[in-house]
Amino acid sequence: MEKMIKKIFKNLFQITGMQDLILESIDNKLALALEKELAQIKHDLTMPKYFYHSPIDYSTETYTPEYEPSIMMEGEEIPVPPPRCRPGYSPDDDQNYIEWGKYDRDNIYSIIEKHYGIHDNMSILDFGCSSGRVLRHFYPQLKENNWNLYGTDIQAFLVEWMRRNFPPEFKIMCGCTFPHLPFEDSSLDVIYGISVFTHTKYLWDLWLAEFKRVLKPGGICIQTVQCETAWKFYHENKDLDWVKSSYPSTMLDKPELDSDFFFYGDGFISQTFYREDVIKKYWGRYMEVLELMPPPPKFSFQNWIVLKNTV
Numbered sequence: 417m418e419k420m421i422k423k424i425f426k427n428l429f430q431i432t433g434m435q436d437l438i439l440e441s442i443d444n445k446l447a448l449a450l451e452k453e454l455a456q457i458k459h460d461l462t463m464p465k466y467f468y469h470s471p472i473d474y475s476t477e478t479y480t481p482e483y484e485p486s487i488m489m490e491g492e493e494i495p496v497p498p499p500r501c502r503p504g505y506s507p508d509d510d511q512n513y514i515e516w517g518k519y520d521r522d523n524i525y526s527i528i529e530k531h532y533g534i535h536d537n538m539s540i541l542d543f544g545c546s547s548g549r550v551l552r553h554f555y556p557q558l559k560e561n562n563w564n565l566y567g568t569d570i571q572a573f574l575v576e577w578m579r580r581n582f583p584p585e586f587k588i589m590c591g592c593t594f595p596h597l598p599f600e601d602s603s604l605d606v607i608y609g610i611s612v613f614t615h616t617k618y619l620w621d622l623w624l625a626e627f628k629r630v631l632k633p634g635g636i637c638i639q640t641v642q643c644e645t646a647w648k649f650y651h652e653n654k655d656l657d658w659v660k661s662s663y664p665s666t667m668l669d670k671p672e673l674d675s676d677f678f679f680y681g682d683g684f685i686s687q688t689f690y691r692e693d694v695i696k697k698y699w700g701r702y703m704e705v706l707e708l709m710p711p712p713p714k715f716s717f718q719n720w721i722v723l724k725n726t727v
């Protein structure tokens with residue numbers, strides 16, 4: 417194809433009498449343009465618009481991935497992931513990474529305590545566990561109360577890091593964007609997901625139905641979601657670079673969420689917002705909504721929704 421394009425250019429410039437000079441610069445420009453175009457085609461072919469999971473790489477030959485060394489911190493039994501394996505969560509601050517995960521874990525624990533009770537032998541799934549930022553802090557329950565701890569994430573690179581660094585009792589699996597979980601009916605006590613449905617633009621309803629299937633009767637589902645508070649936060653911080661680059665100006669310019677919901681983006685890099693009354697009504701079709709909690713005082717502006725599988 418490159419030869420053909422060059423031939424066309426040659427023919428074109430024969431009429432100018434300056435072909436050598438122009439061709440020299442055209443060749444470079446052409447090569448660059450072609451390279452860019454081919455890279456885009458390759459990207460589009462290997463990364464379909466709606467992909468099922470994010471593989472370790474996009475190569476035909478996949479070898480064990482290389483990771484920067486894990487971080488050993490005092491008081492932490494499980495190694496802390498290197499910055500590249502903590503997408504979006506304090507890559508530059510180990511202490512904050514640990515505190516944030518523990519804070520979310522404590523919140524989850526107190527919701528379980530309130531709405532379900534704490535028992536031995538419980539089965540818990542961290543849906544969208546990333547590299548185990550929150551799940552790691554349930555290790556005491558695994559050891560002392562014999563909890564079965566499961567984690568799924570669609571990013572195989574992070575799951576692989578956990579497989580290598582987490583104790584083998586943690587059951588870690590690469591998940592997919594298609595609503596399916598590798599659990600039997602009525603087998604889990606709790607499913608929680610921190611900032612996962614905030615990025616679940618597609619098939620959120622089928623996911624809730626799948627959660628209901630695998631939850632025991634009375635089992636609970638805890639998810640964080642973006643509602644009016646999150647919308648307001650982004651509007652007020654619309655000039656920050658990371659906000660500008662992640663959200664469209666059509667959204668950021670509006671001070672209020674003025675539709676029932678707003679979904680933006682593509683695949684798992686999407687963003688979702690629901691009005692509080694709407695999420696309760698919509699999600700309440702699949703499981704009973706026990707609570708829609710305001711964002712906790714620290715770390716986040718996301719609401720927490722608690723659902724119960726009342727069969």
Ligand SMILES: C[S@@+](CC[C@H](N)C(=O)[O-])C[C@H]1O[C@@H](n2cnc3c(N)ncnc32)[C@H](O)[C@@H]1O
Pocket residue numbers: 504505543544545546549550568569570571591592593594609610611612615616684
């Ligand atoms: C914003 S991150 C939050 C990660 C983690 N929950 C935490 O709080 O540290 C969202 C995560 O959800 C994962 N994810 C998105 N859709 C998923 C799905 N269908 N199944 C499993 N993981 C998913 C992403 O790969 C990503 O790691």
